[in-house]
Amino acid sequence: MLVAHLALCFPLAWVLPERWWPPIANAIASALAPFRRKDHRKTRDAIRSVFGARTPPVPPEMLPRRLHAMALIESMQHLRSYRPGGWAPQTDVIGSEHIDKALKEGKGAILWITDFIFSTLVTKIALNRAGYRLMHLSRPEHPMSKTKFGRRFLNPIVTRLERRYLDQRILIDDSQLTAGMRTLWRRLKSNGVISITVGNESRQTVQIPILDGHINLAKGAPKLAVASGAPLLPVSTLRRDDGGFVTTIGAPLEFSRDGLPDEVSERAMRRYVERLEPLLIEAPHLWYDWSELITPRPTL
Secondary structure, three states, rough: OOOHHHHHHHHHHHHHHHHHHHHHHHHHHHHHHHHHHHHHHHHHHHHHHHHHHOOOOOOOOHHHHHHHHHHHHHHHHHHHOOOOOOOOOOOEEEOOHHHHHHHHHHOEEEEEOEOOOOHHHHHHHHHHOOOOOEEEEEOOOOOOOOOOOHHHHHHHHHHHHOOOOEEEEEOOOOOHHHHHHHHHHHHHOOOOOOEOOOOOOOOOOOEEEEEOOOEEOHHHHHHHHHHOOEEEEEEEEOOOOOOOEEEEOOOOOOOOOOOOOOHHHHHHHHHHHHHHHHHHOOHHHHHHHHOEEEOOOOOO
């Protein structure tokens, strides 16, 4: 399925003007919807369940197709980047003063990046243009495939692009977690900037309430913030209607540091989710993880 997805996007990315991508992607997503009925139903039901009485800006029955269309556009961006002349998105950064303040205080900064569609590459481009060279924590299954074939041949399509905009990429799996965290710790101690994508790919996760459901979040970034004293800055990248992008660096997550490390980390996660919820209500068609939510049980 993933290979077919990329094969479909490749000629469109190289041949068509970028302004044509959204209508073409919407048409493809609509045409393929009958073949993705099971996945679409899961996403739709999750959105309906966790939104509760809230009204999303896009009807839940339409959101799975919008999400698919956005994912197609993102793949076209990645593939267009390999064409002569590349791909150069319009990017704006809001909140860079929070990074600058953290660096002035000398403890480094941890950017905790929400996994919105488009954030994988565009966030790194935007922050690089703003003058920040990140050390980014990543896993072998990033960003597309967990299979052996995908790790070797498909994921590098994106990770090669990412490396253009990073100072260093730290690759870990669960067996290398301690060594990876030590490398990040040393970067912070040298007053550097590191980035970690919000996710649940870890042996250590915590279930946090979100909207009317719950989400499992990995504890790595909050635990590192607690241990190092570095501020934890939530980062989001959203696509504007004109096709450009806005990367927003939020103020440091404020939370009481009294108590056991796990308790303090959970407080940080709850503060993060409080920041995330309004973005999900504003732009549900740009968030990957709806089907990963733990939804409330139906009332009998």
